[in-house]
Amino acid sequence: MRLNPVAKTVLQRLGLGLITLFVVSIIIFSAIAMLPGDFAKATLGQSATPETVAALQHEIGLDRPPVERYFSWIGKMAKGDFGSSFASRTGYRRTVAEIIAPRLYNTMFLAVMTALIAVPLALGLGIVAALYRNSWFDRVVNTVTLTTISFPEFFVAYMLAFLIISRDTFAGTEFAQSLPVWLAISINWTLNVVPKFPTLANINDQTPFWDHVWRAALPSATLTLVIVAHMMRMTRAAILNMLSSPYIDMARLKGMRPMVVVLRHALPNAWAPIVTVVAFNLAYLIVGVVVVEVVFVYPGVGQLMVDAVRSRDVPVVQACALVFAATYVLLNLIADIISIATNPRLLHPR
Amino acid sequence: MSESEYKFRVAQSLIGRGKVSRRDFIHLGLAAGLTVAASDQIFVTVARAQPQQGGFAKLGMAHGATTDSIDPAGYPDTFTQTAFSGAMSNGLTEVDAKGGIQPDLAESFESSNGAKTWVFKLRKGVTFHNGKKVTAEDVVSSMRYHMGVDTKSAAKSLLESVSDIKADGPETVVFTLNSGNADFPYIMSDYHFVIMPSVDGKADWASGTRTGAFVLENFQPGVSAKLKRNPNYFKNGKPYLDEVEFIAITDLAARMAALSTGEVDYIGRADLKTLGMLKRNPKIEIIEVTGYGHYTLPMNVTIAPFDNPDVRMAMKWAIDRQEIADKIFLGHATVANDSPIAPAIKFYKNPEPQHRFDPEKARHYLKKAGMEKLKVDLSVADAAFAGAVDAGALIRETAAQCGIDVNVVREAEDAYWDNVWLKKPWCASYWSGRATADWMFTQAFAAESSWNESFWKNPRFNELLVQARAETDEAKRAAMYGEMQQLAHDDSGSIVLVFNNFVSAQSKKLGHGDVAPNWENDGLKMAERWWMAEA
Numbered sequence: 012m013r014l015n016p017v018a019k020t021v022l023q024r025l026g027l028g029l030i031t032l033f034v035v036s037i038i039i040f041s042a043i044a045m046l047p048g049d050f051a052k053a054t055l056g057q058s059a060t061p062e063t064v065a066a067l068q069h070e071i072g073l074d075r076p077p078v079e080r081y082f083s084w085i086g087k088m089a090k091g092d093f094g095s096s097f098a099s100r101t102g103y104r105r106t107v108a109e110i111i112a113p114r115l116y117n118t119m120f121l122a123v124m125t126a127l128i129a130v131p132l133a134l135g136l137g138i139v140a141a142l143y144r145n146s147w148f149d150r151v152v153n154t155v156t157l158t159t160i161s162f163p164e165f166f167v168a169y170m171l172a173f174l175i176i177s178r179d180t181f182a183g184t185e186f187a188q189s190l191p192v193w194l195a196i197s198i199n200w201t202l203n204v205v206p207k208f209p210t211l212a213n214i215n216d217q218t219p220f221w222d223h224v225w226r227a228a229l230p231s232a233t234l235t236l237v238i239v240a241h242m243m244r245m246t247r248a249a250i251l252n253m254l255s256s257p258y259i260d261m262a263r264l265k266g267m268r269p270m271v272v273v274l275r276h277a278l279p280n281a282w283a284p285i286v287t288v289v290a291f292n293l294a295y296l297i298v299g300v301v302v303v304e305v306v307f308v309y310p311g312v313g314q315l316m317v318d319a320v321r322s323r324d325v326p327v328v329q330a331c332a333l334v335f336a337a338t339y340v341l342l343n344l345i346a347d348i349i350s351i352a353t354n355p356r357l358l359h360p361r
Numbered sequence: 362m363s364e365s366e367y368k369f370r371v372a373q374s375l376i377g378r379g380k381v382s383r384r385d386f387i388h389l390g391l392a393a394g395l396t397v398a399a400s401d402q403i404f405v406t407v408a409r410a411q412p413q414q415g416g417f418a419k420l421g422m423a424h425g426a427t428t429d430s431i432d433p434a435g436y437p438d439t440f441t442q443t444a445f446s447g448a449m450s451n452g453l454t455e456v457d458a459k460g461g462i463q464p465d466l467a468e469s470f471e472s473s474n475g476a477k478t479w480v481f482k483l484r485k486g487v488t489f490h491n492g493k494k495v496t497a498e499d500v501v502s503s504m505r506y507h508m509g510v511d512t513k514s515a516a517k518s519l520l521e522s523v524s525d526i527k528a529d530g531p532e533t534v535v536f537t538l539n540s541g542n543a544d545f546p547y548i549m550s551d552y553h554f555v556i557m558p559s560v561d562g563k564a565d566w567a568s569g570t571r572t573g574a575f576v577l578e579n580f581q582p583g584v585s586a587k588l589k590r591n592p593n594y595f596k597n598g599k600p601y602l603d604e605v606e607f608i609a610i611t612d613l614a615a616r617m618a619a620l621s622t623g624e625v626d627y628i629g630r631a632d633l634k635t636l637g638m639l640k641r642n643p644k645i646e647i648i649e650v651t652g653y654g655h656y657t658l659p660m661n662v663t664i665a666p667f668d669n670p671d672v673r674m675a676m677k678w679a680i681d682r683q684e685i686a687d688k689i690f691l692g693h694a695t696v697a698n699d700s701p702i703a704p705a706i707k708f709y710k711n712p713e714p715q716h717r718f719d720p721e722k723a724r725h726y727l728k729k730a731g732m733e734k735l736k737v738d739l740s741v742a743d744a745a746f747a748g749a750v751d752a753g754a755l756i757r758e759t760a761a762q763c764g765i766d767v768n769v770v771r772e773a774e775d776a777y778w779d780n781v782w783l784k785k786p787w788c789a790s791y792w793s794g795r796a797t798a799d800w801m802f803t804q805a806f807a808a809e810s811s812w813n814e815s816f817w818k819n820p821r822f823n824e825l826l827v828q829a830r831a832e833t834d835e836a837k838r839a840a841m842y843g844e845m846q847q848l849a850h851d852d853s854g855s856i857v858l859v860f861n862n863f864v865s866a867q868s869k870k871l872g873h874g875d876v877a878p879n880w881e882n883d884g885l886k887m888a889e890r891w892w893m894a895e896a
Contacts, residue, residue: 048776054428054435055515060811067513098428098582100513103567110427113581172618180621180642211619213608215581305612308619310584318427318583321775327427 016358017351021344028340032333036085039332043325044077050097050323071097084326094326107330111312113216115334118311121227121234122296129235130242130289137246137285142273144251156240168233168306172210175229178202208232212309230307234300238292245288249281283350290346298335411872416893417604418871420882421616423630425609427583431569433553434507434514439629439881442552444586444607447885450555450571453481453500453534454546456796456884458875460705462546466495466556466572475831476541481549483532487595489558490576491568497528502559506566516553518804518811541831543838544797552885574600574889583609588888601892620645620866626893627867629882633691639866647866650878651695653703653794653801654861656746658739658756659814660854661786666737667815667854671730676737677856678726679763680756681718686859688755689748694859700846701792701801703860705878708798708842712850723763736766737787744777745789752789752858783814790814794860796879798842799830806849815854822848870894 051067068074087094093107136156140149159167181187181202187195208228218226253259254277262276263269301313316331318324351357424438433450436442446452455465464470467481487495504526507514525537538545548554556572557564569577574596575588587606594600608625610616616628617635621642631639631647639645660667660676667673677699686694695704699716702709727735741753753769760767772781772788781788795801804810807826808818822845829841849855863881872894877884883891 046775047773048779052776052779054437055513060518062510063513063515063517066511070513096428098430100430100432100567103430103432105430110582169614172614176618176621183641207622209624210622211608211610211615211624213585213610215579215584217579306615308608308610308612308615310581314583315427322426322428324428 024344035336053322097324114312114315125231125234133239133242137243140247141250159236160240212307249284253277282353286346286349290342294342297338412892419625421610421625421628429582443882443885446552448575448888449573452554453549456879458877476543479536481534496531497534499559500534502564503557506564544799547797600889605888631866650863652863656858657790658856662854663816664786669730671726675723675726677716678723679760681759693862697857699850710843712847720763740770740785740788742772742774744774746791749789817853
């Protein structure tokens, strides 16, 4: 039986993905085992006495050998049980699932929100830039996006926070007083045009939806600034690449409008590289945003994982690592499916 | 006095009780011949000085992790301590703003038998959040939670001297100690020793039912904790606030930004480097309190060369404490003198002479030890205290001028307390300090303490420690603690660099009385003690 190429890819990739996840879990587990200290010592810190450390280690099972611990974890994992955090105590169970679920929701929320803004923006800018190549518009867009991607994300984040603070404080600074009055007033006016976005994105499970969007505005803006350049430039390059092909010249000679040439003729053949880059950036939105989370105090999975590594809460670290690895595998898979589906030669192989 | 002036006076006294609005007050002020700005200023000053009911305060804490829980065996840092111990719970005693000990859930306490037996009488009619009466049984279970072989409590060692606790009737608890301790009520004020309801003879911490000024409403570990006023709180009129939310903001810049934009009303541990900028904001007040916390460099006195008292003395003279206070702590620290007892603590006495940077003296002691040159390793990491690595660099420079070659070893931050502290011959360390001289000395300087970080065993010191603990004559105690501070200064292996200041910043909307120095955030009790001066 001949499988549809899409189904074949999906099956193949899912199988490979499972193996990847397994390897990731082993690497993470051994990496944490090699770090100095364990949960009991990390939690008790300076005040640890040998007896309290031993009592705590026994309660959370840290006195068992690592190999045994790993296999009991993966055994439960195979049944879909993520286990309990080491922060659990008798009569007070905190499952990994219940710890991760709200954080994962927050991370996904931010990622989706950013993607909804950044992806159309990047594609639109890329297409227009390709259309008016070497124009002023093209140059300005290129320069601005390259500038924002070149700064580290925490810098972009702090600059945005600083702008919000400056709304209230700019007029009182020595810098403002040293400027000509008309300039100071217009800067102050410009600053106050920006809505007063919250610099503290601390949300919880009771935050209403629109409040969540409002609070996530600055983190989302930061991430948008960071990822737009990559996707936009790839869109522009892929389309330009197509525009030099003979069939585009043909379309032009037929007298089609430039916009139609780009959208109907060039773009369908340029999807594959664009989608790959988009997938890569979306994966980054989920697994790579810990710095932005810290700066805006946004409770996402990234912060959770850093916290868990610091306290050596192995089950939580493992679960976070698996979530991240699975995100990469799935997004890459989706990108490949789209590449195949948009390319008739791959979709109907001879 | 005209009628309008009189009304204005009356109005001033009513502000504090929240019975006059700002607008009405300004009207009266205008009638009495004042300008709008002047009466507004008076309104704010008076309103802030008087506690008033109501309001919702958002408090930004410098800590908070996803592993936090309401279990009093833990409470590793200011988030859990301020929210779950200070706001939600009570101990038997508490430390007041002057560093004195006050009864809290206890009504009174007294000792007998050479401070070996302590009797705490509980306040009558106090209830837990669920309405259950607080009995002696609850106190016994709550204390036992931190005792015994299998306890996981970080406060276990504090109760090691307790040989027995029993309830004597429903309102009296009797503690029996192995040896006399005149400061035992201070130990009961520790933030771990909160009173929890007893269920089947065991302390029930997991329900979060306590006695405190606030009831836990929502807690997301590592994110925030929201608490609302306990209407049946036993302290008259307290708490003033209706609601408080503790928000974990571990990033320094994020904390400063959140206060500047008014998203929180208070932040613990303000950024010292940008404090000057924050001070320019007229809506923000900065509070600085010299606490009990101190930064130390313990030398292991059982290992050469530190086994020689003259070498220790040379090291003590080879460090420029003032420079460290100015450059590392940017002036927000008080220079210490190799004794761990902070100026705010009872029986504090500054030993003579003040140790400062003096290459002559350092060389003199080095020569006395029979050495011309000395090479030592100093193990540091910022896990010990922020700035430890930089302090090491400064010490290397000053020591070099005394003929001492200090090799600063930068250790891993992870598991620092596990692998470096108490293991390396000379390292950096931090103590949050204790409320009494006895408590501090017992934990960090007593011969048998497992945290005797310099392994110092001075017979005279240890003899005095036991005597002073059981002594009830204040004058004699003062003399003994004076001598002990001198001994620590002259002989011990602990170099005490500076006492840290608690630097917090807050919106002027928040009102407060004198701020307690025993822990951060007004002795962890800010939620109970502070109020919203204007909504």
